[in-house]
Amino acid sequence: MQLEVLGVGGAGCRIADAIRAAEPAEHSFLTDVTVFDTDEAALNRTVVPESHCVQYGPAGDGGLEGDLERGLTLGQESADDLLERRDRDAPTADAVLVAVGLGGATGGGTAPALVAALQQRADVPVSVLATLPADREFDATAATSGSGPGRRKRNQTAADETPPRPNAATNAVATLERLDGIASAIICFDNEAWLRPGETLADARDRCNRELATRVEAVFAAGERSDGAVAQTVIDASDVRRIVGDQSAIVTLGYDEQAVETGGSRFGLGLFSSSPDVETSEAVSAIETVVRKGIRGKLTLECDPETAARGLLVVGGPPVWLNRQAIAGGRQTLESALDGAGVLGGDAPRPDGESVFAGVVLAGVESDRLAALRAAAERPPEP
Ligand SMILES: Nc1nc2c(ncn2[C@@H]2O[C@H](COP(=O)(O)OP(=O)(O)OP(=O)(O)O)[C@@H](O)[C@H]2O)c(=O)[nH]1
Ligand SMILES: [Mg+2]
Structure with missing residues (x-):
């Protein structure tokens, strides 16, 4: 968008x-x-x-x-x-x-x-x-x-x-x-x-x-085309709009990335850059890892993902690494982490990318940190 x-x-x-x-x-x-x-x-x-x-x-x-x-x-x-x-x-x-x-x-x-x-x-x-x-x-x-x-x-x-x-x-x-x-x-x-x-x-x-x-x-x-590469499942502005909502929901973002072999560069000639061989199992494992860490790793605002009302998952990276089944699996992982709340997912091909990444949006979350700040705001100032 x-x-x-x-x-x-x-x-x-x-x-x-x-x-x-x-x-x-x-x-x-x-x-x-x-x-x-x-x-x-x-x-x-x-x-x-x-x-x-x-x-x-x-x-x-x-x-x-x-x-x-x-x-x-x-x-x-x-x-x-x-x-x-x-x-x-x-x-x-x-x-x-x-x-x-x-x-x-x-x-x-x-x-x-x-x-x-x-x-x-x-x-x-x-x-x-x-x-x-x-x-x-x-x-x-x-x-x-x-x-x-x-x-x-x-x-x-x-x-x-x-x-x-x-x-x-x-x-x-x-x-x-x-x-x-x-x-x-x-x-x-x-x-x-x-x-x-x-x-x-x-x-x-x-x-x-x-x-x-x-x-x-x-x-x-995520939804923007990159060098003509088209996503299998495009995330557009209305998807993001549906997830973040219009009711002032508190939103937190998760992210993880993993560097991957992109061919070409190893030989310095770029000869293999358009079609490096990627083992399916390697692609699946990279996606599973970044999705898990994107959800369970450090968020921009700590919270229990289960409290989220809605979620969005973007899996990106070089197109040959974007295994369709693994991305669908990642979406299910997010869905179960959110206890069945509404989830959208898609991919973001990056032909020049050197890593596989997951971007996660959790919307409508409850956070202890916000409660702690409210409590601190109510404490009388120190003399
Ligand atoms: N992550 C991040 N937080 C910052 C940064 N600068 C300031 N903060 C946070 O933002 C709060 C407000 O600071 P500023 O943005 O400098 O304040 P301001 O809006 O310029 O307001 P005044 O300077 O009081 O007129 C601070 O208390 C910090 O918590 C930054 O570059 N990055
Ligand atoms: Mg200032």
Whole structure:
């Protein structure tokens, strides 16, 4: 399907940037990418062309520094204007994805008004791609506990331990509540689960954004033709629409890939690249493995797959590796993991691909992490 991506605030802009960078030349799936931030310096660090970078709100660098009320007011004032500033000549998309980091003020403040304005204008689903803040950003005990993240280093003073975004949980929960009923779906990426012990968000963010972009591409680019290769079972925009729904479902993405032998390159001449021999058993085993890990491995938001209301499976890779029976089997695996909930599946041939991959969408999930953030938001701030 063809996707328009809008990034808002620091995280949103960097994630939009990463999705743009992950778009393979031979199967484009992005109609347009525009980034919006109050923070001019952050905007300038993206590699999105200047014509697609929009600074708004108070002039200068630094953003709104977590003041969500200010962000919400600014969002309401600016949403229509921001939409006007997109490229008018861009082709029409099948869906819009608004990327945002929950926990701050610019992205979290603007996203509700921006999504509402888009829903009024466009006839296509408008979903949000949202990061959830990590505990160490707002909880000093998480940042300094001996067991793990951000243990106090020598020479580090108490002041260094002040969480960088003390309002992150409260802001994230407030924005999620506002998006409920407005966004078609809310795809979550939980920073807490993706940051390594001791790592700061600044250290981890590029890796996290690449991981997220890979998953977005696996799922949303599935239906796009790649060098003339046609899928056996095409996943089109209406399939994705059916799975993510239009009721602000919480969505999580799974993914796994396995490098495979693609012939040709081993001999450097490409002589065998069009028809390498692939053992059926090898292809079946590769697909079974990536599907299992795509469902049971690390999700963008941890949850029990059984809680999902709907699911989608995309199996991709070099066409000779896409064994039809194994893909059908993968769909059944997803169906049983979801306890019989509605599942769609398809394949994404990638003639130039060097791996077999599975992209998984679980929609309408329940997650303990969201409950934990709500509880953290209700705790009174530390004195
Ligand atoms: N995965 C990921 N998360 C990020 C990134 N940058 C920030 N975050 C998360 O997003 C939250 C909000 O941060 P920003 O996006 O920088 O905030 P903002 O929207 O610019 O808002 P203000 O700076 O307060 O005006 C943070 O609390 C982090 O949890 C990023 O590049 N990747
Ligand atoms: Mg910012």
